[in-house]
Amino acid sequence: MLLNNIALFLKIIEKGSLVAAGREAGLSPTTVSERLAALEAHFGVVLLNRTTRAISLTDEGRILAIGSKQVLGEVEDLESRIRLGAQTLSGPIRLSAPSDIGRTVISDEINLFLSEHPAISVELQLFDGYVDVVGQGYDISLRFGAITDSSLRVRSIGLIRRIVCASPAYLQKRGTPKNPADLKEHNCLVMRFGANLDNVWQFGTGAQQQIVTVRGDRVANDGALVRHWCESGHGIMLKSELDTGPAIRSGHLLELLPEYAAPPVPLQMLFPPGRAQPSRVRALADRLALRIQSLQ
Numbered sequence: 383m384l385l386n387n388i389a390l391f392l393k394i395i396e397k398g399s400l401v402a403a404g405r406e407a408g409l410s411p412t413t414v415s416e417r418l419a420a421l422e423a424h425f426g427v428v429l430l431n432r433t434t435r436a437i438s439l440t441d442e443g444r445i446l447a448i449g450s451k452q453v454l455g456e457v458e459d460l461e462s463r464i465r466l467g468a469q470t471l472s473g474p475i476r477l478s479a480p481s482d483i484g485r486t487v488i489s490d491e492i493n494l495f496l497s498e499h500p501a502i503s504v505e506l507q508l509f510d511g512y513v514d515v516v517g518q519g520y521d522i523s524l525r526f527g528a529i530t531d532s533s534l535r536v537r538s539i540g541l542i543r544r545i546v547c548a549s550p551a552y553l554q555k556r557g558t559p560k561n562p563a564d565l566k567e568h569n570c571l572v573m574r575f576g577a578n579l580d581n582v583w584q585f586g587t588g589a590q591q592q593i594v595t596v597r598g599d600r601v602a603n604d605g606a607l608v609r610h611w612c613e614s615g616h617g618i619m620l621k622s623e624l625d626t627g628p629a630i631r632s633g634h635l636l637e638l639l640p641e642y643a644a645p646p647v648p649l650q651m652l653f654p655p656g657r658a659q660p661s662r663v664r665a666l667a668d669r670l671a672l673r674i675q676s677l678q
Contacts, residue, residue, distance in 0.1 A: 472501030
């Protein structure tokens, strides 16, 4: 019963409310509340701060969330090995990724992975902003840029080149920028990452560095939408080569200002704290890393 209550606790965190967790587990809100109360009584601490609008983890709740996810994963792995054999991978994996490569590279690789491991299920969530790996219950999270949470385990995938590009139709209508400063006269398509607007574009390094503040008539927090706008001729964008590569190779987009080379950004795979990962998570992480590195 203790493990079941811990699993329900993790479901509450994942869904963000007792009602939503109960709905997915087929339990009434009263039952969920009683089982959470029993879990808190067992440990003698408050695990969740609850208000009428939201829940949040206490320090003790965060410790339990981190440790119990590892324990439950190991129990599930043990059950799989006993039931299905040592070579069989099974169970759920929760994964988050940036929206653009999530819809293309990551989705394609997941399809291949699941065809080889039919006993595994994958939930893929696409976000271009901040992701709470522990609080939202992710096994793997792919993120561009610097990582500020030092408690997470980090696996570096590599430095990814960022490319300025536009469609042939846009360039025919508005002309081609010859240097970074020319971008101020163009309609630039801007990404939003949470509260941060990615409208300050850097080019070159050291003494050759140039910084340009761009603007345009479209801003979005979805990288796939920004790319769609760009391919449709609405403006110029700055995105990773993982996102732009296929469209550039097909001629739908043209690379601009290659001689000024925007600084590359790191791509990392993040995991919750802990000493062990379920074998299914390690297998998918290895598969995704190899696929992404083959595209660089």
